[in-house]
Amino acid sequence: MADPVEIKVRDHGPYKVTGPVRLIDPEGNELEVDPERPIALCRCGHSQTKPFCDASHRESGFDSCVRARSLDG
Numbered sequence: 001m002a003d004p005v006e007i008k009v010r011d012h013g014p015y016k017v018t019g020p021v022r023l024i025d026p027e028g029n030e031l032e033v034d035p036e037r038p039i040a041l042c043r044c045g046h047s048q049t050k051p052f053c054d055a056s057h058r059e060s061g062f063d064s065c066v067r068a069r070s071l072d073g
């Protein structure tokens with residue numbers, strides 16, 4: 001069985017996605033990504049290259065540190 005895709009939430013930054021993924025726009029068209037490299041998806045909303053991160057989060061002061069919590073409550 002193949003390793004699952006990993007999505008890592010970066011502090012004050014993007015989602016880093018590692019693994020073979022298909023990235024599809026709302027019209028069903030596939031965005032080109034290098035299958036051998038992780039991709040960074042914008043989480044702050046300020047990127048000029050959405051859905052990809054362009055490091056604008058650094059200038060925008062985006063502040064978010066997500067930590068896992070138990071689903072049990």
Ligand code: FES
Pocket residue numbers: 012013014015041042043044045046047052053054055056057058
């Ligand atoms: S998370 Fe990097 S530009 Fe938005």
